[in-house]
Amino acid sequence: MLITKPVATAVLLAAALILPAGCRRQPQPAPEQQASQPAQPAVPQIGGEPVVKLTRQATTNGRQPEFLSLTVLPGRGMNVFQITASLPGKGEIPLLASPNLQEAAAHLNGGPDDQNGNGSFSFGGAFLVPYPNRIIGKLSPDGTTVTTEWHGHKIVLPANWHNSAHPDEDKHAMHGLILASQIQQVQTQDIADGQQVTGVIHAGDFGGHWLSQTDLNFTISLTGKAVDAVIVAKNLGKEDEPMAIGWHPYFAIPSGDREQALLHVPGDQVAVVNNYDDVFPTGKLIPARGTRWDFLAPQGKALGNIYLDDNWSRLQRTHGAVEVTLADPASNYGIRILGLSPDIRTVQVYAPPTKEFAAIEEQFNFADPFGKEWHGMNTGMVTLRPGNSVEWHVRLELFQPGSK
Numbered sequence: 001m002l003i004t005k006p007v008a009t010a011v012l013l014a015a016a017l018i019l020p021a022g023c024r025r026q027p028q029p030a031p032e033q034q035a036s037q038p039a040q041p042a043v044p045q046i047g048g049e050p051v052v053k054l055t056r057q058a059t060t061n062g063r064q065p066e067f068l069s070l071t072v073l074p075g076r077g078m079n080v081f082q083i084t085a086s087l088p089g090k091g092e093i094p095l096l097a098s099p100n101l102q103e104a105a106a107h108l109n110g111g112p113d114d115q116n117g118n119g120s121f122s123f124g125g126a127f128l129v130p131y132p133n134r135i136i137g138k139l140s141p142d143g144t145t146v147t148t149e150w151h152g153h154k155i156v157l158p159a160n161w162h163n164s165a166h167p168d169e170d171k172h173a174m175h176g177l178i179l180a181s182q183i184q185q186v187q188t189q190d191i192a193d194g195q196q197v198t199g200v201i202h203a204g205d206f207g208g209h210w211l212s213q214t215d216l217n218f219t220i221s222l223t224g225k226a227v228d229a230v231i232v233a234k235n236l237g238k239e240d241e242p243m244a245i246g247w248h249p250y251f252a253i254p255s256g257d258r259e260q261a262l263l264h265v266p267g268d269q270v271a272v273v274n275n276y277d278d279v280f281p282t283g284k285l286i287p288a289r290g291t292r293w294d295f296l297a298p299q300g301k302a303l304g305n306i307y308l309d310d311n312w313s314r315l316q317r318t319h320g321a322v323e324v325t326l327a328d329p330a331s332n333y334g335i336r337i338l339g340l341s342p343d344i345r346t347v348q349v350y351a352p353p354t355k356e357f358a359a360i361e362e363q364f365n366f367a368d369p370f371g372k373e374w375h376g377m378n379t380g381m382v383t384l385r386p387g388n389s390v391e392w393h394v395r396l397e398l399f400q401p402g403s404k
Helices: 005-022 102-107 112-122
Strands: 052-055 066-073 079-087 089-096 125-128 145-150 155-159 184-191 192-205 213-222 224-236 241-243 244-254 260-263 267-273 282-289 306-315 322-328 333-339 346-351 356-364 382-384 391-398
Touching: 005 267, 052 184, 066 391, 079 213, 079 391, 089 260, 102 112, 102 346, 112 125, 145 244, 145 267, 155 391, 224 382, 244 391, 267 346, 322 356, 333 356, 382 391
Parallel strands: none
Antiparallel strands: 052 066, 066 079, 079 089, 079 125, 125 244, 145 155, 184 192, 192 213, 213 224, 224 391, 241 382, 244 356, 260 322, 267 282, 267 306, 306 346, 322 333, 333 391, 346 356
16 A cells, blocks of 8 residues: 555654663664774772872984983872983884883882882882981891980981891891872873873871871972972971981983993992992992992993992082983983082992993982991981971983093
8 A cells, every 4th residue: 555645654653752662772883083092091009099000292303312201100109110212213212121010010019129129229210218228226026126326316217118138037128118108189280392290198107107297298399391390397396306318229221231321429438338139338438439339430430340339428519419420422321410419429320240330329418327336427317397397309401422
């Protein structure tokens, strides 16, 4: 039977009115543009906090070295996990000796090798507060803590490190109390020619190990010409407290040729240690000039096959800064580490000959700053009085060897 046009229209309209009540309509396909949008990757987390990456666009078209990115771990004391730069003829390269994020997350798991956050100072650049380096004291019977003393006050610290040759002997405290701390109030913002991240650790008494109440404010900035890291420690409590701040960045040697890499350390005094397993200071300070520890030459001295885990003091300053440099002539690359805080008194360098890095640590203090071996000498611990603050500030700059 033929259906005229008006009747057909009426039938279709009736069917349309019945459909919602009688059955569920098939969902309409999303517009093709929306369906093709790639899913945004989840931001990786380490230490229970999202990883933060600062970036900027290159501006010199490969003609000059310039910083490009900086990755920090707010869940692990703001560890500067990686820095990249554009180098002429090399493109973008990593400047710190670090694994990838997945490997780092597996390593920073709170397990036996990550006691007290120890895994944090095995790569990247961990911040060391309220004491960089080693503190030796009386070991508790169960081997878990060491007790030392400052101005008549006992300080009990985790015994989180030991002699590599004898793990059950010579246990001591190592590299501070924020290695596994989470940063609060993390914020990023754009700045001229780059980006900046800020955050705070409301450290209090550092888990019952310290003498007063402390806040630590972090500011880390990335521009083409510089990376700036600033920590301000403020005593919010009612008691004086000792305070020292340092950093533990593993600077890579991009060419992989460690022997020709050039190190400059502007310190003409070095602390004698008992051996390179314990690395305990003896309290003796000797001139560096003319010895294996003489890295005073402005252009630097080749690392060769020298083992270093040493602390320099009596530091010379250039325009007010402690200027340490590591150059890799084979890559036409160099990095300048500028200690801008007046309280930076020593530089620790850890550079095993079998590794392609040099950890260069600008810090306030000598190792074991409360130790009796120093016979009352000023060991660089700042006395932070209630309401007072102290600032640690280090800047990184790039250069090409021969054109500093």
